[in-house]
Amino acid sequence: MTASRADVVATALADLYRDPAGGRTRLLASPMGAMPRLGARLARATFAPGLLLSDGEATLVDAEDRPRGHLPYERVFDVVWGGRRHVVMGATQLDAEGNTNISCIGPHARPKVQLLGVRGAPGNTVHHRTSYWIGRQGPRILVPEVDVVSGVGVRRGAADLHHVVTDLAVFAVVADGQLPAVRLRSVHPGVDLEQVRAATGWALGEVGDVPATRAPSDDERAWLDRLDPDGSVREAMA
Amino acid sequence: MSGTWTVEEVAARVEPGMTVGIGGWGSRRKPMELVAAVARRGVGDLTVVSYGGPDVGLLCALGLVRRLVFGFVSLDTIPLEPWFRRARQEGTLPEVMELDEGMVLQGLRAAAWGVPFLPMRAGLGSAVVDTNPQLRTVRSPYADDTELLAMPALPLDVALVHVHRAEADGTGQVLGIDPYMDAWMCRAAREAYVSCERLGLDPDQPKSCIVDGTCVDGVVVAPGGAWFTDCSPDYPRDQAALEAYAATAKDPVAWATWRQERGL
Numbered sequence: 001m002t003a004s005r006a007d008v009v010a011t012a013l014a015d016l017y018r019d020p021a022g023g024r025t026r027l028l029a030s031p032m033g034a035m036p037r038l039g040a041r042l043a044r045a046t047f048a049p050g051l052l053l054s055d056g057e058a059t060l061v062d063a064e065d066r067p068r069g070h071l072p073y074e075r076v077f078d079v080v081w082g083g084r085r086h087v088v089m090g091a092t093q094l095d096a097e098g099n100t101n102i103s104c105i106g107p108h109a110r111p112k113v114q115l116l117g118v119r120g121a122p123g124n125t126v127h128h129r130t131s132y133w134i135g136r137q138g139p140r141i142l143v144p145e146v147d148v149v150s151g152v153g154v155r156r157g158a159a160d161l162h163h164v165v166t167d168l169a170v171f172a173v174v175a176d177g178q179l180p181a182v183r184l185r186s187v188h189p190g191v192d193l194e195q196v197r198a199a200t201g202w203a204l205g206e207v208g209d210v211p212a213t214r215a216p217s218d219d220e221r222a223w224l225d226r227l228d229p230d231g232s233v234r235e236a237m238a
Numbered sequence: 239m240s241g242t243w244t245v246e247e248v249a250a251r252v253e254p255g256m257t258v259g260i261g262g263w264g265s266r267r268k269p270m271e272l273v274a275a276v277a278r279r280g281v282g283d284l285t286v287v288s289y290g291g292p293d294v295g296l297l298c299a300l301g302l303v304r305r306l307v308f309g310f311v312s313l314d315t316i317p318l319e320p321w322f323r324r325a326r327q328e329g330t331l332p333e334v335m336e337l338d339e340g341m342v343l344q345g346l347r348a349a350a351w352g353v354p355f356l357p358m359r360a361g362l363g364s365a366v367v368d369t370n371p372q373l374r375t376v377r378s379p380y381a382d383d384t385e386l387l388a389m390p391a392l393p394l395d396v397a398l399v400h401v402h403r404a405e406a407d408g409t410g411q412v413l414g415i416d417p418y419m420d421a422w423m424c425r426a427a428r429e430a431y432v433s434c435e436r437l438g439l440d441p442d443q444p445k446s447c448i449v450d451g452t453c454v455d456g457v458v459v460a461p462g463g464a465w466f467t468d469c470s471p472d473y474p475r476d477q478a479a480l481e482a483y484a485a486t487a488k489d490p491v492a493w494a495t496w497r498q499e500r501g502l
Contacts, residue, residue: 058415072417074418077343081340116317119338122360152362152364
């Protein structure tokens with residue numbers, strides 16, 4: 001059996017939690033959205049048992065859904081500002097420096113399209129590891145420059161920008177002063193490089209031989225089917 | 239303090255131009271009945287501080303907000319608040335102070351503690367600094383010399399929150415899993431008013447009493463006072479009513495009916 005694109009994406013969203021910052025394996029994973037959440041649960045079930053996830057309200061739970069703590073919104077900031085967290089956020093725009101926008105499209109004084117607001121993105125990005133999930137990569141989402149900086153990029157003081165996983169590819173964020181800081185790391189099986197180039201609003205540059213994003217192992221496939229028994233999370237992504 | 243207040247008595251405490259803090263989070267445990275009473279009086283020119291939901295949307299829809307201090311405005315199950323969007327996109331919300339969610343908390347804490355600002359990292363480097371030129375940074379007076387954002391206090395004239403149980407002495411109890419920032423709203427305010435589902439505390443849960451007479455000036459009995467937002471365990475979010483509210487932003491007839499039904 002070959003893995004579906006959604007299986008590969010879920011596995012990539014799990015692999016975000018490999019090599020945690022400072023080697024600290026007990027941390028709060030805050031995946032925003034169904035696919036990032038599936039990835040975090042896969043990571044927790046396989047190689048990252050120390051991940052703590054919220055139940056979606058204010059209770060921390062472990063892999064068996066046992067309560068492991070009370071985390072109301074106010075206390076979330078204590079974890080954020082202490083740095084013991086890895087958030088996987090969405091973004092309406094993400095640029096080559098790793099800045100992201102969830103505030104509004106167009107001028108801030110009079111938006112063309114008002115979105116959520118910056119939420120906790122400014123604080124998250126200056127305090128702890130941050131990754132992004134882009135469910136439908138395109139040149140209007142991966143843009144040369146975001147309209148409003150909600151999550152800060154490598155030139156604006158990001159603490160630890162990690163990876164960007166999209167429906168087409170995986171990017172790593174590299175803070176070595178060169179642009180783009182958001183660099184192609186792997187392309188999902190069945191996607192060709194030109195497709196990724198066309199769906200990126202900045203020049204990818206010389207990328208060399210880009211490997212394929214890894215497929216899940218049999219064990220991981222089995223876990224995905226257990227964690228998403230009717231496949232609805234993965235279907236919604238496809 | 240003796241006796242409880244009516245929603246009208248509380249609403250009468252809000253005057254044009256005041257800064258009003260509203261408890262709850264998104265479409266969760268919002269003091270909708272108190273907000274509607276303020277709206278019914280047509281008190282305008284308000285500065286509103288909120289983890290925003292339909293409270294913000296409604297006040298924006300009625301043109302009563304001059305300035306909004308916020309980190310987000312959302313209906314949760316409908317991510318984007320339609321009346322807030324309209325106000326921003328049509329330019330009927332004259333001024334916004336858009337902040338990181340944690341900055342709003344630190345601003346309330348600073349006001350509650352009587353300090354002019356609290357230092358923090360959140361916000362640095364982001365549009366929060368670009369779009370709020372009044373924000374300043376401070377340098378650590380210690381050897382590290384770190385530059386930090388000086389989040390100014392957000393003092394409130396009036397705070398409005400809704401809880402599950404309360405007593406007339408100002409004790410307010412939250413039986414749901416999350417107290418949100420309600421206690422900070424009350425402590426940051428010159429006057430704070432709490433509406434409750436019913437009088438009488440659950441004596442077995444003293445830890446869930448999130449506010450008390452030191453920070454609450456009046457208690458209102460308002461069963462269903464958070465409807466149509468979530469007030470678990472007393473009642474969940476009324477999704478159908480929330481959707482009906484959201485739909486009014488795109489349907490002038492539905493909006494007129496909705497207003498009429500609520501005397502707005």
